[in-house]
Amino acid sequence: MKNILKSLSIILPMASMLVMTQCKPMPNSGSSGTEKTFIIASQTVDCTGVAPMKCLQVKEKESDSWGNFYSNIEGFTYEPGFEYVLKVKTEKLTNVPADASSIKYTLVQQVSKTKK
Template sequence: MKNILKILTVIFPLAVILTTTQCKPMANSASADEKMFIVASQTVDCTGVAPMKCLQIKEKESDSWGNLYSNIEGFIYEPGFEYVLKLKTEKITNPPADGSSIRYSLVQQVSKTKK
């Protein structure tokens, strides 16, 4: 019995140390990045799951406008204004079949210009 206790007093702390040092933090379900986007002063008709209005966005002034089929969390769009926004983009690991694979959220409204 004494031998078993001696073994347990050595093995148990060793097992705890090995277990805790081998644990890795859980991977995020999404990876995040911050980007600057220009949002056009008007929306356009587009079709996602159903006909809808899409914001027009681009990353650089020289880029062509592209449709944004999802919302920007924390941003309230007002027609007639062009915006420069700093957005956090997060890749969604398991997006719904009819949804975007990227989540956009407002970090900062850099500018709002009447157009």
């Protein structure tokens, strides 16, 4: 019995290490975020967030209505007069100030830029 317990005390930790090293994270798990397609209008509009500002007009599908976009897209530089189609990664943020967005937007790919 002592020999069995001694063998198990050596084998079990090794087996658990082997199992743990074979585990792979699932796609889109944790804070990796999700990817969306945004259509950005060729002109900004006046809007009010914390203060009066200019907002991008954004929609996710051609058939959607334009909506004000109060945040920014990291890595994207808007140029008036062009309509954009972008692939954007969205990530939920924690512990953000009350006047800040709880979602971080990051440019993944500029699909198109069309003069309007």
